[in-house]
Structures are given as structure tokens and as C-alpha cells.
Amino acid sequence: MTHLPYIIASYGLAFGLALFLSVGAALRLRRDRARLAALECARGRRDRVTRRGETA
Amino acid sequence: MKRKTRRLWLVIACVGALGGAAALTLSAFSSNIQLFMTPSQIDAKPPPADRTVRLGGMVVAGSVKQERKGDTPINRFEVTDGQSAVTVSFEGILPDLFREGQSVVAVGSMVPGGGFVASEVLAKHDETYMPKEVAEALQKSGKWDPKFGPPPNAASWNAMTQKEASAAVQGK
Amino acid sequence: MSATPTLTERAGALFHRYANPGRFLRLGVKLQPWLTWPALILSLTGLVWGLFFSPADWQQGDSVRIMYVHVPCAWLASSGYFALAVCSVLSLVWRHPLADLAAVEIGPVGACITATCLATGSLWGKPMWGTWWVWDARLTSVLVLFFLYLGHIALIRAFDDPQRGYRAAAILALAGAVDLPIIKFSVQWWNTLHQPDSIGLRGAPTMSHAMLWPLLVCTLGFTLGFAAIVVARLRAGVMESRIRSLLSGQHRGEPSPADGTPVGEYAA
Known part of the structure; x- marks a missing residue:
């Protein structure tokens, strides 16, 4: 392998990019799912509270 | 709904005009885009x-x-x-x-x-990607000398495996 | 207005079936594993094949192995931009909301791929051609593509009103699509340091099958990987837009969002 450093650098770049993009996407999905679940949960509670308030 | 059809034609017209302008510009400056002179x-x-x-x-x-x-x-x-x-x-x-x-x-x-x-x-290197063994086999068979030009028609060699090529070289 | 729907209307109806964010989220959850795992398996197979089990080139030696990274990235850089242009048409003509969100997410992924294409090309050029960079038509047009991606990323986020950003970025993406045929044909129209295409629709590939197969496997793997990452980001993008509308109080007091996706469906 005469030009090994160049080959290693290329494959390293590809792996680095794949890791960066996929980990980034996975973290973003997880964070958004949690935030959305929390928000909808809070809204659900609020809705129940308002409804109880109306019947009382 | 008529508006969407109009927007579609507008987009097509704009892309067409832009493409035409780009083509004219490129052909006008074609000699400047060449990397080298012959x-x-x-x-x-x-x-x-x-x-x-x-x-x-x-x-x-x-x-x-x-x-x-x-x-x-x-x-x-x-x-x-x-x-x-x-x-x-x-x-x-x-x-x-x-x-x-x-x-x-x-x-x-x-x-x-x-x-x-x-x-x-x-x-430069050309668009030919060939294992060493295949290149040797082609040269041995007298079909190609890299000193004098590009390799023969790709369809005649691109399915040749390294094993077949090595065998051909050894056989001669 | 006539009773029979025009072609544009029918196309619009078809696109809008998939414009519903809730429907996309359900589809995305199902689609994700079918993209992610094949992408992972095919890319790894292709790269290991290319690195260890494919022959060295007769003149380039082992450096030819950079091709298995560089060429799929180059193809994806162009096809990713084509996808961006398609999203732009859907956005400009049909005001497709999902296409806008998709354009936001495709941009950065495409820019990363184009940067990798340029970097691996440099790493290939230095030992083979004897230079990191040359201003020939192929290399320059791909650099222009990279800047188009960067411009799109900046423009789509530049306005306080996201709708204006979507419009402006869609126009930029469509105008930039002129660069795609220039990239493709640059090596035929002008003389360049970059070699012409080895694989085309006309004629047999000027590449040994022992190199062609790992290249095709890598390309398929990278393409699925691109799709998997874009779908994942788009799912996150759809959720973020719903979070924004929830926070801005648009839905306050409403019993459920218009598309009625229950919370449980976000769990993949």
C-alpha cells in the first residue's frame, strides 16, 4: 500500500461523517420526542382541569 | 386551482430561461473554461x-x-x-x-x-479501471501497449477475473 | 372552473395525501428501520469489499480504493441537490408544507456529502495527479454545488417568517439546478484534469467488474444512508414544527391536533 495515509484519511472521513450525521439525527429525534410528549401531556392535564372547572 | 397551473408554468419558464442563459454564457466563455491548450x-x-x-x-x-x-x-x-x-x-x-x-x-x-x-x-489518468493482472494479460496477448494509446474496448475485458488473467499470462 | 380536474390539480391532490404531517410521522416510523439497517449493512459490506477484497488498479495501485468513498459521495451530492430542486417545485407550485420541511433537512446533509466528495477527491488527486486542487470545469462546478448548498442552508433560515425563507430558498435551489448538467457533462464539454465518466448509459463500463460491484454496493448503501438520515431529520423537523405551534398557543383549548396523532405514535 503505497499511499496508505491518503486511503485511511478518505475512509476515516466517510466514517466520521456517517457517525456525525446519524448520531446527530438520533439525538435530535430523542429530544424532540421527549419535549413533544411532555407538552402534549401538560396540555392534556390542562384540558382536563378546564373541563372539570366547567362542570363544577 | 388555476393559480397552481399558472405557478407551474411560471416555474418551468423561469428554469428554461435560466438554463438558456447559462448555456449561452458557457458556450461564449467555452475557451476560457478549458483547463489546457493542446x-x-x-x-x-x-x-x-x-x-x-x-x-x-x-x-x-x-x-x-x-x-x-x-x-x-x-x-x-x-x-x-x-x-x-x-x-x-x-x-x-x-x-x-x-x-x-x-x-x-x-x-x-x-x-x-x-x-x-x-x-x-x-x-491525468483515464477512466479505465483495471486490475494489474488484466492489464498484463492484455499486454501479453498483444492487444494493447499502454505506450501507444488507450486500452481496447472495455466490453472485451471488464468481465475478466484476476484468476483468468493470471492464467493467461502464465500460459504464454 | 371546469368540473374535471386538471393535471396540476390531480398531481396536487396526490402530493397532498402525503403532506399531512401526522401521516408522514406514522409512515416515517415504519420506514426508518427499512432504510437504516440495509444502509448500514450495505455500506459496511461495500467499504470492506473495496478496501480488502477488490483488486488494486494497474496504474493507480491501492489509491484506487478511495473511489469507493469518493464516487458514491459525488453521485449523492448531485442527486441530493436534485431532490432539493424537486422539493422546491413542490413548494413553489403546490405550497406543499412537507416539501418545505424536507428542503430544510436535505440541505445540511447534502452539504456534508459534497464536502466529503471534495475532500476525498483532494486526497485522491494529491497522490495520483500530483495536486490537491486544480480549477478545471469538473472540480469547479462541484465546488459551486457546495456553495449552492451553503447558500440554501443560510437563506432558508434567514427570515423571521419561515414561509418567506422557504420561498427564497426554493428559488435559489431551482436556479442552482442549472449546475447539475454542468457537473455531469463538464468532463465531455471541456478538457479537464478529471477523467471522463467510467460508467454511463452508453457502452460497457470501462471498469473491471471486480471493482464495479463493490462500487455499486457502496453507492446503494450510501444512498439508503442518505435517505435514512433525511427521513430521521424530517421526522424530528415535523415534531419541532408541532412543538412550535403548541408553544405559540395555537392549539390551546383545542381537544386534539387536526390530524389526531396520539402521543404514543411518536415512540418509534
């Missing part, structure tokens, strides 16, 4: 000595001569496009892919009476 272009219209140009073509088989001045090699070779040839001299180490029959691009200028003096030589 030897026959240089012969027909030699550039002034103080202008740096790029010369591209194939290294003529048997034309490469190397001398040494101290540590640095001085290379002389001819570059051709099949119609005319220009002698290039270059002081320095040639790239790995440099060989007779290879396409190269030399950066430098024409020196009156001295041919083309290059400050940099770049090697």
Missing part, C-alpha cells in the same frame, strides 16, 4: 513567452530523457495530441503516474527556441 493550438497560435499556460496531451513513446543537475532531475519529453508535438522540459520530480503514453498537463510557458518550460507537471 499542442496543435499552441503551434497555430503560440502564446507570448511571459504568459503562463497549461499544455495538455499524451507523452510520446520513447521521447522521455532524464539528466541530473546535482540532486534535481531534468526531464525532457514530447507531448502530442496526435497532430503536432511540443517539447517540454521540466526540472523536478515527476508524479507517480507519469509514463510514456500517459496524458499529462504541464504548467509553464513557451520559451523562444527552447520549447515549453514547465514549472509543474500533473498526470
Whole structure:
């Protein structure tokens, strides 16, 4: 392998990019799912509270 | 809903106009987009000595001569496009892919009476990707000599495995 | 207005079936594993094949192995931009909300791929051609593509009103699509240091099958990977837009969002 450093650098770049993009996407999905679940949960509670308030 | 059809036509018209404009611009500046001049272009219209140009073509088989001045090699070779040839001299180490029959691009200028003096030589490689064994088999069979031009029609060799190629080389 | 729907209307109806964010989220959750795992398996297979089990080139030696990274990235850089242009048409003509969100997410992924294409090309050019960079038509047009991606990323986020950003970025993406045929044909129209294409629709590939197969496997793997990452980001993007509308109080007091996706469906 005469030009090994160049080959290693290329494959390293590809792996680095794949890791960066996929980990980034996975973290973003997880964070958004949690935030959305929390928000909808809070809204659900609020809705129940308002409804109880109306019947009382 | 009529608005959407109108928007669609507007988009098509804009893209068409833009494409046309780009095509006209590119064809007008086509000679400036070329990376290099060919030897026959240089012969027909030699550039002034103080202008740096790029010369591209194939290294003529048997034309490469190397001398040494101290540590640095001085290379002389001819570059051709099949119609005319220009002698290039270059002081320095040639790239790995440099060989007779290879396409190269030399950066430098024409020196009156001295041919083309290059400050940099770049090697092109063609679109042919071939295992070493297959290249050897093709050369052994006499179908191809890399010094004199591109390899034969790809369909005749691209399915050849390395094993078949090695066997063909050994068989001869 | 006539009773029979025009072609544009019918196309619009078809696109809008998939414009519903809730429907996309459900589809995305199902689609994701079918993209992610094949992408992972094919890319790894292709790269290991290319690195260890494919032959060295007769003149380039082992450096030819950079091709298995560089060429799929180059193809994806162009096809990713084509996808961006398609999203732009959907956005400009049909005001497709999902296409806008998709354009936001494709941009950065495409820019990363194009940067990798340029970097691996440099790493290939230095040992083979003898230079990191040359201003030939192929290399320059791909650099322009990279800047188009960067411009799109900046423009789509530049306005306070996201709708204006979507419009402006869609126009930029469509105008930039002129660069795609230039990239493709640059090596035929002008003389370049970059070699012409080895694989085309006309004629046999000028590449040994022992190199062609790992290249195709890598390309398929990278393409699925691109799709997997874009789908994942788009799912996140759709959720973020819903979070924004929830926070801005648009839905306050409403019993459920218009598309009625229950919370449980976000869990993949």
C-alpha cells in the first residue's frame, strides 16, 4: 500500500461523517420526542382541569 | 386551482430561461473554461513567452530523457495530441503516474527556441479501471501497449477475473 | 372552473395525501428501520469489499480504493441537490408544507456529502495527479454545488417568517439546478484534469467488474444512508414544527391536533 495515509484519511472521513450525521439525527429525534410528549401531556392535564372547572 | 397551473408554468419558464442563459454564457466563455491548450493550438497560435499556460496531451513513446543537475532531475519529453508535438522540459520530480503514453498537463510557458518550460507537471489518468493482472494479460496477448494509446474496448475485458488473467499470462 | 380536474390539480391532490404531517410521522416510523439497517449493512459490506477484497488498479495501485468513498459521495451530492430542486417545485407550485420541511433537512446533509466528495477527491488527486486542487470545469462546478448548498442552508433560515425563507430558498435551489448538467457533462464539454465518466448509459463500463460491484454496493448503501438520515431529520423537523405551534398557543383549548396523532405514535 503505497499511499496508505491518503486511503485511511478518505475512509476515516466517510466514517466520521456517517457517525456525525446519524448520531446527530438520533439525538435530535430523542429530544424532540421527549419535549413533544411532555407538552402534549401538560396540555392534556390542562384540558382536563378546564373541563372539570366547567362542570363544577 | 388555476393559480397552481399558472405557478407551474411560471416555474418551468423561469428554469428554461435560466438554463438558456447559462448555456449561452458557457458556450461564449467555452475557451476560457478549458483547463489546457493542446499542442496543435499552441503551434497555430503560440502564446507570448511571459504568459503562463497549461499544455495538455499524451507523452510520446520513447521521447522521455532524464539528466541530473546535482540532486534535481531534468526531464525532457514530447507531448502530442496526435497532430503536432511540443517539447517540454521540466526540472523536478515527476508524479507517480507519469509514463510514456500517459496524458499529462504541464504548467509553464513557451520559451523562444527552447520549447515549453514547465514549472509543474500533473498526470491525468483515464477512466479505465483495471486490475494489474488484466492489464498484463492484455499486454501479453498483444492487444494493447499502454505506450501507444488507450486500452481496447472495455466490453472485451471488464468481465475478466484476476484468476483468468493470471492464467493467461502464465500460459504464454 | 371546469368540473374535471386538471393535471396540476390531480398531481396536487396526490402530493397532498402525503403532506399531512401526522401521516408522514406514522409512515416515517415504519420506514426508518427499512432504510437504516440495509444502509448500514450495505455500506459496511461495500467499504470492506473495496478496501480488502477488490483488486488494486494497474496504474493507480491501492489509491484506487478511495473511489469507493469518493464516487458514491459525488453521485449523492448531485442527486441530493436534485431532490432539493424537486422539493422546491413542490413548494413553489403546490405550497406543499412537507416539501418545505424536507428542503430544510436535505440541505445540511447534502452539504456534508459534497464536502466529503471534495475532500476525498483532494486526497485522491494529491497522490495520483500530483495536486490537491486544480480549477478545471469538473472540480469547479462541484465546488459551486457546495456553495449552492451553503447558500440554501443560510437563506432558508434567514427570515423571521419561515414561509418567506422557504420561498427564497426554493428559488435559489431551482436556479442552482442549472449546475447539475454542468457537473455531469463538464468532463465531455471541456478538457479537464478529471477523467471522463467510467460508467454511463452508453457502452460497457470501462471498469473491471471486480471493482464495479463493490462500487455499486457502496453507492446503494450510501444512498439508503442518505435517505435514512433525511427521513430521521424530517421526522424530528415535523415534531419541532408541532412543538412550535403548541408553544405559540395555537392549539390551546383545542381537544386534539387536526390530524389526531396520539402521543404514543411518536415512540418509534
